[in-house]
Amino acid sequence: MKFSHQLVLSSLAVFVLSACSGGANQRRQAKDDFAYLNTPALKELNLPQDAEPQFYPNYRIPQGEFAGGIGREVDIRPPQQILELIPGARTEHKQGETTLWLLREDEVDKVWQTALDMIEEQNIAIRQQTSTLIETDWVSWVAEDEDVELGARYQIDRAFAGGRHGFRISLVDWREGGKVMPVTATNKERYNALMTNLVTARYDLDLREEAARKAEQLVKSIQVTMGSDRSGFPVIIARSPYNVLWNRLPSILPAMGFTLEERNQSQGTIKAKYAAPGDEFWHDIGVKPSNLAPGTYTLLLGDLGNRTSINVTDSTGKPVEKQLLEDMVPVFAVIAEKQAQ
The missing domain is CATH 3.30.530.50 (Alpha-D-Glucose-1,6-Bisphosphate; Chain A, domain 4)
Structure with missing residues (x-):
């Protein structure tokens, strides 16, 4: 009968220890020999006539007929x-x-x-x-x-x-x-x-x-607005789930003039250095230039379900002014839209 196809087992289907060596039999069978197969059959214990035998039940051998492989027939995998x-x-x-x-x-x-x-x-x-x-x-x-x-x-x-x-x-x-x-x-x-x-x-x-x-479809229709956090500090609100936005920021931020230095997804932080783009950049995207000063900034992302908040602080840990965030919103939105096209 003809083989329909040949499946090679991948790591998703079978786990083989890389430390194993030798042939297939060595991976399937015990390392030691099978001398135990030559063990003499058990004999009835002969005791003196007046002796009273005592046995520990822990070592009692079960009685009955048991079917199963022995020796090389036993698969130890x-x-x-x-x-x-x-x-x-x-x-x-x-x-x-x-x-x-x-x-x-x-x-x-x-x-x-x-x-x-x-x-x-x-x-x-x-x-x-x-x-x-x-x-x-x-x-x-x-x-x-x-x-x-x-x-x-x-x-x-x-x-x-x-x-x-x-x-x-x-x-x-x-x-x-x-x-x-x-x-x-x-x-x-x-x-x-x-x-x-x-x-x-x-x-x-x-x-x-x-x-x-x-996720790619969500990025194409991303909307960016201003908002505030629980403490009343201004934040950028991106109408995109946290995981989706996190995966897109490494391409969006550099296009805005940021150079990424550190990222920590579990903490939701991105440390980046900003250098203001030239006049040609602002002309191409059709947005007025931002007054954000060159320097190192930290972006803190907050998971709001189907939205994500972005809080921006300077190198001293102080939140940037609201006007600077408002200047970033249209730039962020235009770059995200251009990359999704």
Whole structure:
């Protein structure tokens, strides 16, 4: 059967310690040898006839038939964890299947579309598809901690229970080095998580790109006016969210004649040195020259929700006069508009 595509595990999907050395087996198996497999079977303890045995329950060996791998069959790699990249999503693991539960149907719609987009972009063939189910063809996994090329087929479906909307990924077929093998619980859990992380990482990337596009639109329609803070000192009010304005100031301020020296986003401070532009600058922007004296100034930004306040102080920490701020407002507005065009 033909491989539909080959996925190379990135840092978003699998974490491999750079300090590890050697082959894939050394990363999957214990460092020491497997001499413990040659341990003689336990024997019944023979006690003198009158002796009364006493045992600590801490070391009592559980009784029963236990199935599981031993020796080289044991995979010591830490289990894969689902990256919490979808706000409000809750992860459920059941019988090796991974389900993301969300509160709203439109959120699942977006995750579902993200999975479809990723499958199409990676050229993964689809064996079956309905409005609530996708069954993929073989997907090849290549990883440093695997000694052979792995193949997997997935079933992705939507679920609904208890007022919640779910997105479920389940590994249904498995092969190693081109040979079809039974799906083990370990492989099912590990490679379900990896595929889920690829989908959630792509979803997170799409959200951030959309936020960046919206931020760019907000900058294009930015409005700048005068206002006052709680103490009554004059401030500039930019009708733009704090994060949006913060990302734009490194390009706006130099165009106004400021040279940035220090920036601290958590404190909302920008230290910059001002040098008055020449007459050609003022003629080009169509604004009367500002009387702001050359020197070092500190801009203090305040987060007001959908607006941002800008307080300006001189090198001594004294707020600049109201008239100087009023002179800066039209310059700020014109530069921001020109850069958004």
